[in-house]
Amino acid sequence: MDRQHLIECASKAMEDGKKRKKLKQDPESIAQRREKRKELRERKKINENSLPSYSHSLSIDNYWEIYERVIKDYTPAMVEWYKEHGSDEKTLKIVTEENKRYGSVIEKIVLAIKLIGNRENSEHDGIKKNKKIEIKSSRYWSQSYNCVWQHIEQDHDYDCVLFVLLHFDGSLKIWGIEKSVLFGELRQKNILTKQGTEGWWCDKQNVIEYCKEIKTVDDLDSFLQSF
Numbered sequence: 001m002d003r004q005h006l007i008e009c010a011s012k013a014m015e016d017g018k019k020r021k022k023l024k025q026d027p028e029s030i031a032q033r034r035e036k037r038k039e040l041r042e043r044k045k046i047n048e049n050s051l052p053s054y055s056h057s058l059s060i061d062n063y064w065e066i067y068e069r070v071i072k073d074y075t076p077a078m079v080e081w082y083k084e085h086g087s088d089e090k091t092l093k094i095v096t097e098e099n100k101r102y103g104s105v106i107e108k109i110v111l112a113i114k115l116i117g118n119r120e121n122s123e124h125d126g127i128k129k130n131k132k133i134e135i136k137s138s139r140y141w142s143q144s145y146n147c148v149w150q151h152i153e154q155d156h157d158y159d160c161v162l163f164v165l166l167h168f169d170g171s172l173k174i175w176g177i178e179k180s181v182l183f184g185e186l187r188q189k190n191i192l193t194k195q196g197t198e199g200w201w202c203d204k205q206n207v208i209e210y211c212k213e214i215k216t217v218d219d220l221d222s223f224l225q226s227f
Contacts (some may be wrong), residue, residue, distance in 0.1 A: 081142045085168035094166060095139055106137035106164050106172070115220065116162075124158035129224040134158040134179075138204070139166050150201035152192070154183055160224070163211065165204065175211035176223040186210060 037074035076084075082095050097105060107125050110116060116133050124132040134156065138147040150161050158179060165173040186192040186207065187200075195201040212223040 001121070007157070032175070048175040058140045075142050078139060078142045081140060081144075087168050088170065091166070091170035094170075095135055102139070107135045109172070110135055110164065115217065121157060123153075123156035129221060129225045131160060132158040132215055134161045135162055135164060137166070140168070146205045147202055148201055149207075151198055152182065152195075152200040152202070154200065161215070161227070163204075163207070173209045174214040174220075175208060176214055176220065177207070177211045178227050180227075181210060 018178050077096050079092055080094060087095065094102070095104070110117065111126055116128040119126050120132065125135040126133045134152075136152060137150040138149050140147050147165055149161075152161065160176055160178050163175045163177065163184065182192050182200075182202075186202065191206045191210075192200050192202045212219070212226070214220045214223060
């Protein structure tokens with residue numbers, strides 16, 4: 001590109017700039033811009049006035065149809081899974097308990113029905129046959145017959161764990177396992193795995209074959225005397 005061409009381009013750009021500036025200062029152009037801004041303000045005002053009131057827009061009646069449409073994209077809640085399997089109102093009430101409270105409730109139930117005796121300290125939940133027992137409770141996952149038992153602590157003072165599962169009919173399914181098996185063989189097999197900073201956990205479908213099913217008090221006594 002030669003020097004003359006560059007000069008011509010620069011000159012043209014300056015001329016165009018002068019024309020735009022002149023056009024911007026032209027009374028007719030100014031009036032047109034003002035009218036356009038006024039039109040935009042009116043549109044905004046109309047749109048704002050057409051919005052529903054604050055309370056109406058957030059009311060459940062206003063968004064319920066949206067909820068029913070959106071919720072179909074999600075896995076049904078745990079309580080719906082229990083309902084599908086015929087759980088009664090008593091069972092459903094337990095199912096809907098918040099996780100931490102659910103665990104505490106089940107622990108107190110097991111103690112209240114005298115399945116095990118009172119604990120010696122806060123690092124286990126009860127004692128029987130001179131064995132310190134930890135109770136871990138769970139419910140079925142939604143759309144699954146599996147569950148997980150979590151927050152299992154390695155350094156707490158107990159000899160075995162009773163895994164408790166709330167069945168669809170409201171009964172408590174219980175399995176027992178020795179602590180030494182959990183943190184020995186099952187940890188080596190990655191059946192018992194680390195739960196971040198909150199201890200360890202395992203799921204029913206993998207751990208169950210290493211446990212003793214407990215249906216009666218005699219079953220529990222037999223399990224506790226086996227180690």
